[in-house]
Amino acid sequence: MRDLFYDLVRRNGMPVAIYLMLAVTLWVFILIVLPQLTMFDYSFRLNLPPGKVGGPEDVYTVEQYAYLFQGSGGAGNINTLDLGILFKTLFSAVFVTVFDLLICYPVAFVLAKSSTGAKARLLVLALIVPYWINEILRAFAFRILFGSTGVINEFGMGLGLWDNPVDFIRADVALYAGLAYAYILLMIFPLYNAIESLDRNQIEAARDMGASWWQVHAKVVIPYAKPGIASGMTMVFMLTSGALAAPQILGGPSNLWFTQLVYQWFNSGGNWPRGSAYAMILLFVCIALVLLTMRIFKVSIGEIKR
Amino acid sequence: MNKRSLSAMVPSLYLVLFFTYLFGPLIIMVITAFNSSGFPRVSPWECFTTDWFGKLAADNKLIEGLGNSLIIGVGVVVVAIPIGLAAAIMLSQVGPKLRASLYTIFIAPILVPGVVIGLSTLIFWDRIGTFFNAPYESFFYSGTFLTIIGQVTFIAAYSMLVFLSRIQRFDHTLTEAALDMGASPTQAFVKVLLPFMAPAIGSATVLAFLASLENYNTTVFTIVSSSTFTTVLSSKVRYGLDPSISAVAVIIIAITLIGAIIFECRNRYMSVGWIKVVADRPALKIATHPGTVAAILAVMVLAAVGFIKSHDSSACQAEILNQKRALQQQLMEQQAISTPAPATPAETTTGDTAPANPFGGANNNIFAPQNLGGSTAEPEPEPAEPQSSSPFGKGNIFAPENLTTPPPDGG
Numbered sequence: 001m002r003d004l005f006y007d008l009v010r011r012n013g014m015p016v017a018i019y020l021m022l023a024v025t026l027w028v029f030i031l032i033v034l035p036q037l038t039m040f041d042y043s044f045r046l047n048l049p050p051g052k053v054g055g056p057e058d059v060y061t062v063e064q065y066a067y068l069f070q071g072s073g074g075a076g077n078i079n080t081l082d083l084g085i086l087f088k089t090l091f092s093a094v095f096v097t098v099f100d101l102l103i104c105y106p107v108a109f110v111l112a113k114s115s116t117g118a119k120a121r122l123l124v125l126a127l128i129v130p131y132w133i134n135e136i137l138r139a140f141a142f143r144i145l146f147g148s149t150g151v152i153n154e155f156g157m158g159l160g161l162w163d164n165p166v167d168f169i170r171a172d173v174a175l176y177a178g179l180a181y182a183y184i185l186l187m188i189f190p191l192y193n194a195i196e197s198l199d200r201n202q203i204e205a206a207r208d209m210g211a212s213w214w215q216v217h218a219k220v221v222i223p224y225a226k227p228g229i230a231s232g233m234t235m236v237f238m239l240t241s242g243a244l245a246a247p248q249i250l251g252g253p254s255n256l257w258f259t260q261l262v263y264q265w266f267n268s269g270g271n272w273p274r275g276s277a278y279a280m281i282l283l284f285v286c287i288a289l290v291l292l293t294m295r296i297f298k299v300s301i302g303e304i305k306r
Numbered sequence: 307m308n309k310r311s312l313s314a315m316v317p318s319l320y321l322v323l324f325f326t327y328l329f330g331p332l333i334i335m336v337i338t339a340f341n342s343s344g345f346p347r348v349s350p351w352e353c354f355t356t357d358w359f360g361k362l363a364a365d366n367k368l369i370e371g372l373g374n375s376l377i378i379g380v381g382v383v384v385v386a387i388p389i390g391l392a393a394a395i396m397l398s399q400v401g402p403k404l405r406a407s408l409y410t411i412f413i414a415p416i417l418v419p420g421v422v423i424g425l426s427t428l429i430f431w432d433r434i435g436t437f438f439n440a441p442y443e444s445f446f447y448s449g450t451f452l453t454i455i456g457q458v459t460f461i462a463a464y465s466m467l468v469f470l471s472r473i474q475r476f477d478h479t480l481t482e483a484a485l486d487m488g489a490s491p492t493q494a495f496v497k498v499l500l501p502f503m504a505p506a507i508g509s510a511t512v513l514a515f516l517a518s519l520e521n522y523n524t525t526v527f528t529i530v531s532s533s534t535f536t537t538v539l540s541s542k543v544r545y546g547l548d549p550s551i552s553a554v555a556v557i558i559i560a561i562t563l564i565g566a567i568i569f570e571c572r573n574r575y576m577s578v579g580w581i582k583v584v585a586d587r588p589a590l591k592i593a594t595h596p597g598t599v600a601a602i603l604a605v606m607v608l609a610a611v612g613f614i615k616s617h618d619s620s621a622c623q624a625e626i627l628n629q630k631r632a633l634q635q636q637l638m639e640q641q642a643i644s645t646p647a648p649a650t651p652a653e654t655t656t657g658d659t660a661p662a663n664p665f666g667g668a669n670n671n672i673f674a675p676q677n678l679g680g681s682t683a684e685p686e687p688e689p690a691e692p693q694s695s696s697p698f699g700k701g702n703i704f705a706p707e708n709l710t711t712p713p714p715d716g717g
Contacts, residue, residue: 007399008396012399012492012495013490013491013492013493013495015492016492016495019388019392020396022392023388023389023391023393024392027393027458027459028411031415031455031459031462032414032415032459034430035423035427035429035430035459036422036426038429038430039422039426106324110317110320110321114317123321126329127328128566129562130328132516132520132558133332133520133559134519134535134554135520135522136520136540137335137539137551137555137558138331139543140543140547140551140552144338144347147347149345150347151334154348181328234417235416235417239419241419242419242420242421242422242523243419243523244420244421244522245523249540249543249544262421262425263421263526266425266527272429276426279421279422279425282419282421282422283418283422
């Protein structure tokens with residue numbers, strides 16, 4: 001760290017070096033690392049009234065973590081409700097991520113390889129514009145769309161596809177559509193960046209050698225774009241599993257998202273340590289899943305770039 | 307030949323489908339903002355109305371939340387931009403090995419769920435406040451302070467990415483030249499690197515401000531007892547769908563589109579090709595100046611606001627009200643004919659309600675699903691007041707459309 005500082009002083013002069021070090025240190029320690037450590041510590045404590053904090057009863061415990069597995073029934077009991085929500089959240093997040101990859105890959109490819117100049121810029125602008133609109137409003141739009149008197153139901157019934165309004169909200173269709181919509185941009189840009197740098201001649205060469213369009217993608221484009229695919233999928237997965245607004249607005253009444261459990265423990269539940277433990281579990285499980293997937297597909301973290 | 311043109315169409319067709327997914331929901335939401343129906347929907351279309359905008363202007367909670375959001379947004383920009391800039395500059399100056407590990411740390415806040423960031427910020431400052439025995443009014447417990455801190459954690463990383471993409475194009479020989487000519491390292495930084503970064507500072511500021519304004523996951527924890535635009539909006543959505551939320555969307559979409567149009571015009575105006583085109587055509591040059599475009603758009607916005615304020619849909623709404631009443635009356639009569647016995651549920655219910663309002667109330671609708679006009683899940687309260695002859699009469703207190711209608715000059 002001292003070497004780093006001296007190096008910065010030599011390059012930028014003392015005042016600028018102090019500014020650089022101070023800003024980055026504040027950010028990394030006060031804003032990122034210390035709060036996370038505090039929460040980690042907090043998640044191993046009991047939920048005590050303010051007067052007893054720091055007293056003899058304030059000891060470390062794994063009770064908050066055990067609750068996820070055992071519920072309030074004690075050892076031997078299995079908290080199927082909360083565990084079920086955790087698995088459902090992860091499974092749905094994977095589903096949304098794969099869905100986003102499937103719909104975004106062709107767009108990114110067309111954008112990167114077939115569009116040039118003003119047209120490409122306009123397309124990119126059209127991609128970005130929906131993301132300047134508040135997350136809540138985007139979820140609200142899907143609520144209107146999929147409601148029982150919504151456009152989709154009216155359209156489907158108008159065509160005679162189904163007779164009674166389908167409850168898309170309860171079936172979680174609205175939730176998946178809304179979540180996939182929310183993070184499309186984070187999938188497209190890494191894909192676009194990766195595919196754009198691929199030399200067009202490689203595709204031409206593969207075609208000349210008799211590869212079908214399917215083989216061109218499977219053997220040339222996708223292996224080349226693997227880091228972009230990995231970073232897009234990582235981002236979409238992490239953000240989807242950590243989403244709160246869309247599940248609150250679009251989720252069915254009996255289907256909770258894991259973040260909603262965290263929210264409940266903090267607000268109506270009034271048990272901050274348990275909320276912290278649940279948040280920690282979500283964070284670690286997600287990171288573990290991402291690392292495992294990367295190991296399986298042989299992508300190293302270093303390859304992931306934006 | 308024919309087959310070839312067909313296969314060439316597939317990508318365009320796919321793009322059209324994709325952009326329908328992207329814009330369809332937004333367009334439908336915009337349309338619902340102008341339907342007078344009390345539930346946001348496109349069909350059945352009742353009346354074209356601008357009343358939902360008036361309702362919005364009268365929503366004090368939303369306005370208060372917007373005020374807080376703007377304060378927080380400015381705070382976030384002021385703190386996050388210097389941090390992001392410092393992080394990007396540091397990354398550009400360190401060796402590759404340190405660079406990789408620093409990058410991982412810096413990028414982490416983007417990947418960590420917003421919920422986790424919000425919680426950890428809340429707990430951390432709560433602990434510090436307890437440690438210093440700070441009173442509850444102190445800034446350790448202030449929603450505004452906590453939200454700024456919590457949002458800066460990841461928004462600084464966004465702005466760092468913006469700065470990084472700019473700094474990668476920086477020609478380091480420029481700094482060396484300045485040093486050779488006798489500038490101190492500090493002078494080289496202030497006079498060479500900072501001006502080069504200026505455009506990125508502009509775009510990072512816009513990005514950070516927007517990200518702060520629309521953040522929900524972190525804010526909902528750190529805001530404590532206060533509120534922001536987004537948290538107010540979210541509680542509005544969760545406790546009842548109402549077209550005034552669509553009206554918010556219309557305003558935000560309009561602002562976004564205007565911003566995008568001006569941005570695109572500016573890009574084209576500055577492009578080398580266009581500078582050549584307008585070099586000897588001053589009139590065209592002025593006409594395509596982004597300022598001119600902005601002025602035209604501003605006039606259009608003013609016209610739209612004037613229209614929204616002056617448009618009066620009460621006549622049409624009264625018409626709809628009468629139609630509904632007539633329909634209900636008709637159904638009542640049908641019901642009375644088909645079920646003459648007094649023991650039927652419909653008769654019993656109407657008999658139980660207040661004598662001044664024999665057919666009114668929500669109860670009636672339960673037994674007359676036809677009245678819902680095709681809807682089954684969102685009961686639309688029927689303004690069932692057969693006695694009242696005037697739509698502006700006392701009876702309309704129960705009509706939701708009128709409750710939500712502000713006085714014409716109120717907006």
